[in-house]
Amino acid sequence: MHFVQRFAAIVLTLGLSASLVGCGFHLKGMNPTAAPLVYQKLNLVLPANTDELNRQLNTYLAASGVQLGQANDAYVLRVLEYTPRRQLLNGKLTEVLLRLTVTFQIEDRQGNPITQPRTLTASRSYQYDVETVNTDNQQESYLNRIVIDDIAQQISRQIAANRLPLVKTAQTAAP
Template identity: 80%
Template sequence: MHLVQRVAAVVLTLGLSVGLVGCGFHLKGNNPAATPLVYNKLTLVMPDNTDELENRLSIYLTATGVQLSNSNDAYVLRVLDYTPRRQLLNGKLTEVLLRLTVTFQIEDRQGNKITEPRTLTASRSYQYDVATVNTDNQQEDYLNRIVIDDVAQQVTRQIAANRLPKAQS
């Protein structure tokens, strides 16, 4: 009888452990996706007409623990290139392909590169029949916001995961 109680206790313990792991429970510790300490303070330097990207980056970077600051000890997240493209494919249906390409790097306050430039791209497409639809602009505006949001999330993940290649000396 004593052996049966031990086996039952082991089975119960293993069952509860598997249940906790299955529901996503984990012990609190250092988050491997936390922003590296060197990038905890950033200044955003953006090209003209990129307000929406700057707003989205501010939200996502702040959510990962980055402090946006203009202080002298802050690194600079510089967007080197911001290229939105719209490609129109005509046929029986009209298809619109929206693509945004953003190149960025992290620099110190003196303008020295800390990371190599990284280029990220996001795209979305949609179709409509010109004869029946007149909401092309609404859908395009919405998808442009989605594309910008996607690029902002990609930039944030790259910084938070510290996946940016260091600059060559």
């Protein structure tokens, strides 16, 4: 009887494992060589008042294997545009839409663009009733951090996956 239970447990475990592999499940690992070889060293250049984005980018890029610093052979990740927007919709309930648009590109040390500018957008919304509870500031502050975190993750994933289109030079543009 003991042998039958052990055999059934093994068969069940193997069956579940096979079904996970069959559906395409795989564990997401943090490979230190996940970033493309050319973007292994980056210097971040961000506009003023973007401290939270800077912190999040440092965290996610370092986790994907990018060395951040002022090295002579480092490329520059420049944020060209950082535009937070807050839209208020009034009705029976008040709805607030928070949207952040960030445009960035990678440049060499001399400021020449390597990749074409890429624009990313993240948004969140929430509703509240002014007559009952006023948690507007706390909720908005929390969701702003979530939106910034989302943008930082998108930037680091695109750099790690090398999904940024390169700038066409005069030599490659000619037929």
